[in-house]
Amino acid sequence: QVQLVESGGGLVQAGDSLRLSCAASGRTFSSHAMGWFRQTPGKEREFVSTIDWSGTATYYADSVKGRFTIFRDNAKNTVYLQMNRLKPEDTALYYCAGTNRYAGGSLNRRDYDYWGQGTQVTVSS
Secondary structure, three states, X not given: OOEEEEEOOEEEEOOOOEEXXXXXXXXXXXXXXXXEEEEOOOOOOEEEEEEOOOOOOEEEOOOOOOOEEEEEEOOOOEEEEEEOOOOHHHOEEEEEEEOOXXXXXXXXXXXOOEEOOOEEXXXXX
16 A cells, blocks of 8 residues: 655744655655645645656746755655745645656646645744
């Protein structure tokens, strides 16, 4: 059974940093893309960042570009999201996602086959 388990969320103040981790088990994602999405109540899940299988190609939503960094450790089957200069509008439930179809990163949530349960990030002003 494939599992993605996120960790690292929490309550922080604006301007602070957090690092989210997503540990995969049950299969390796070292040949496939992974991504981060987020969702707030009443809104659709939105793309945050994605990384290709090798970790050399990354993509970001405009709203987080320059503040967030995605990276992965294939030896640990783990993907990370370093979030700096957090803003109140970054408050959301953050989900990790993995695909078994694409090696390159994808911005489309429908391209992902596996999802974690989410980790809450709350940024106070």
